[in-house]
Amino acid sequence: MNRDSSRSSFRIAAPTFSPLYRQIKEFMIRSLEAGEWHPGDAIPSEGELAARFNVSQGTVRKAIDEMAAENLLVRRQGKGTFVASHDDPRSFFRFLRLVPDDGSHPHAVSFPLSCATREAGEDAAAALGIAAGDLVVYVERLLRFNGETVVFDQIHLVTELFAGLTLESLSGGDRSLYSLFENDYGVRMIHAAEHLRAVAADPYSAGLLGVQPGVPLLLVERTAYTYGNKPVEWRRGLYRTDRQHYRNDLG
Amino acid sequence: MNRDSSRSSFRIAAPTFSPLYRQIKEFMIRSLEAGEWHPGDAIPSEGELAARFNVSQGTVRKAIDEMAAENLLVRRQGKGTFVASHDDPRSFFRFLRLVPDDGSHPHAVSFPLSCATREAGEDAAAALGIAAGDLVVYVERLLRFNGETVVFDQIHLVTELFAGLTLESLSGGDRSLYSLFENDYGVRMIHAAEHLRAVAADPYSAGLLGVQPGVPLLLVERTAYTYGNKPVEWRRGLYRTDRQHYRNDLG
DNA sequence: AAGTGGTCTAGACCACCGT
DNA sequence: CGGTGGTCTAGACCACTTG
Numbered sequence: 001m002n003r004d005s006s007r008s009s010f011r012i013a014a015p016t017f018s019p020l021y022r023q024i025k026e027f028m029i030r031s032l033e034a035g036e037w038h039p040g041d042a043i044p045s046e047g048e049l050a051a052r053f054n055v056s057q058g059t060v061r062k063a064i065d066e067m068a069a070e071n072l073l074v075r076r077q078g079k080g081t082f083v084a085s086h087d088d089p090r091s092f093f094r095f096l097r098l099v100p101d102d103g104s105h106p107h108a109v110s111f112p113l114s115c116a117t118r119e120a121g122e123d124a125a126a127a128l129g130i131a132a133g134d135l136v137v138y139v140e141r142l143l144r145f146n147g148e149t150v151v152f153d154q155i156h157l158v159t160e161l162f163a164g165l166t167l168e169s170l171s172g173g174d175r176s177l178y179s180l181f182e183n184d185y186g187v188r189m190i191h192a193a194e195h196l197r198a199v200a201a202d203p204y205s206a207g208l209l210g211v212q213p214g215v216p217l218l219l220v221e222r223t224a225y226t227y228g229n230k231p232v233e234w235r236r237g238l239y240r241t242d243r244q245h246y247r248n249d250l251g
Numbered sequence: 252m253n254r255d256s257s258r259s260s261f262r263i264a265a266p267t268f269s270p271l272y273r274q275i276k277e278f279m280i281r282s283l284e285a286g287e288w289h290p291g292d293a294i295p296s297e298g299e300l301a302a303r304f305n306v307s308q309g310t311v312r313k314a315i316d317e318m319a320a321e322n323l324l325v326r327r328q329g330k331g332t333f334v335a336s337h338d339d340p341r342s343f344f345r346f347l348r349l350v351p352d353d354g355s356h357p358h359a360v361s362f363p364l365s366c367a368t369r370e371a372g373e374d375a376a377a378a379l380g381i382a383a384g385d386l387v388v389y390v391e392r393l394l395r396f397n398g399e400t401v402v403f404d405q406i407h408l409v410t411e412l413f414a415g416l417t418l419e420s421l422s423g424g425d426r427s428l429y430s431l432f433e434n435d436y437g438v439r440m441i442h443a444a445e446h447l448r449a450v451a452a453d454p455y456s457a458g459l460l461g462v463q464p465g466v467p468l469l470l471v472e473r474t475a476y477t478y479g480n481k482p483v484e485w486r487r488g489l490y491r492t493d494r495q496h497y498r499n500d501l502g
Numbered sequence: 503a504a505g506t507g508g509t510c511t512a513g514a515c516c517a518c519c520g521t
Numbered sequence: 522c523g524g525t526g527g528t529c530t531a532g533a534c535c536a537c538t539t540g
Contacts, residue, residue: 017516017517019527019528019529020528020529021528021529045505045506045507047505055529055530056531057530058529058530058531059529061507061508062528064507069320071502075507075508076506076507076538077506077507077508077536077537077538078507078508078538078539079505079506079539080505080507080538081506081507094501094502097499097501191500191501191502192501193498193499193500194498194499194500194501195497195498196469196496196497196499197493197496198450198467198468198469198490199449199467200467215451216450216451216467216468217449218447218449218469222501241447241448241449242448245446245448246446246448247444247446248444248446248447248499249443249445250345250346250348250442250444250445250473251345268535268536270509270510271509272509296524296525296526297525297526298524298525306510306511307511307512308511308512309509309510309511309512310509310510310511312527326527327518327519327525327526328517328518328519328526328527329518329519329520329524329526330519330524330525330526331524331525332525332526
């Protein structure tokens with residue numbers, strides 16, 4: 001990552017100018033992707049990275065700044081910079097936006113119902129970038145807030161990464177699924193996109209959620225991505241919104 | 252904003268350390284709030300601000316960086332730094348997350364139905380930080396995508412800022428309401444929080460939206476804030492989600 | 503006290519936009 | 522061309538954590 005040589009070679013290869021700190025960022029993302037640094041670990045100090053890349057500390061800082069803004073890293077003054085982890089309580093509710101109406105912090109527990117391999121439907125296939133009919137790992141589970149069932153999730157996972165998943169291995173109960181995926185399967189979710197609609201409860205889902213068929217439910221379809229914007233999960237969630245709501249902040 | 256004096260005085264007044272760039276940021280936000288710089292205008296160059304505040308350019312940059320990240324300012328290389336405006340097409344859909352299922356860019360048009368003064372209900376009052384029964388400006392309007400009605404909004408505005416609002420003044424049609432508020436009433440919305448739920452259509456709303464009563468609709472309750480996190484609008488929107496959905500990206 | 507991230511400086515140079 | 526924001530440097534010092 002010598003300054004002059006890398007920049008001039010980049011100029012030749014790609015006329016689109018890419019600043020040094022961004023090249024360093026990309027390099028560090030590749031390190032995360034390759035598993036050189038693990039979630040929860042501290043990465044080398046800014047000074048050491050600067051020496052390693054042969055740039056000034058300010059340039060490394062800017063690369064880390066962007067990665068921290070994208071929730072890939074977490075800075076802690078006086079301690080170091082750490083790889084973000086779903087184990088960290090701070091990022092526990094980053095992907096679950098359902099909150100009780102009274103504003104209290106829910107005690108969320110996951111109840112897996114089934115886990116099997118099956119053929120992907122059109123929606124799941126399109127979201128995961130595979131062909132309809134290709135195999136996916138399919139999980140059904142309930143989520144309970146303080147004992148009350150509030151979410152029914154139908155989860156589709158790409159087979160190549162989650163081949164060994166079983167119902168027993170999902171019974172972690174308390175910790176989030178993404179925590180489990182990160183620790184047991186080495187797959188870290190870094191981004192997700194959701195599509196929301198209001199739908200009428202079908203009989204099967206209504207039974208699981210303890211409501212009458214036809215009752216309005218919030219349908220949340222989520223595609224979750226790991227490093228390199230690779231989609232690895234598509235889920236269809238039905239949320240009860242009678243005593244809780246989906247919270248969203250518009251920056 | 253002399254470096255040494257301001258910092259030492261801050262230390263005495265407030266033991267909680269506040270870095271220089273953040274003091275500058277707060278100062279600039281107050282300038283925006285006071286209307287010294289208007290939406291769409293260019294603010295002084297980094298060099299000029301650095302001289303004015305008697306700090307280095309890098310310190311001003313960091314203040315501007317944060318404000319740009321919060322959508323208060325927009326940087327344009329080679330041209331300058333500008334006060335963000337809802338007139339800018341780039342920030343046109345920042346607060347409207349409903350998009351057609353086919354991913355196309357909708358042509359959104361607003362149809363105001365009524366505009367009057369009335370007493371705030373409990374929900375509106377709580378959101379706006381006033382007492383139930385206090386007067387608010389109340390607007391009902393429809394939003395159409397390519398001619399089809401997709402949203403029914405019930406909008407509550409704080410009286411002090413929107414006193415002169417009439418149905419005629421709302422018939423801008425094409426441009427967004429926030430654009431109109433910014434230009435005609437000097438109120439710029441900088442942040443909003445939404446609560447989403449699925450509900451069954453009441454007869455009145457169903458009629459306006461052209462659906463059967465009881466059909467599931469997406470209820471979006473939004474509180475919008477201007478500078479200083481002052482709530483100035485609370486709206487209750489009912490969204491048809493049969494051919495469009497609410498899109499949300501989880502960072 | 504040592505090590506980390508956080509702030510601030512002064513200056514050089516580059517990329518982009520307008521005239 | 523001059524003016525703007527964007528990048529990069531080298532070094533000083535501050536704030537926070539840990540031992």
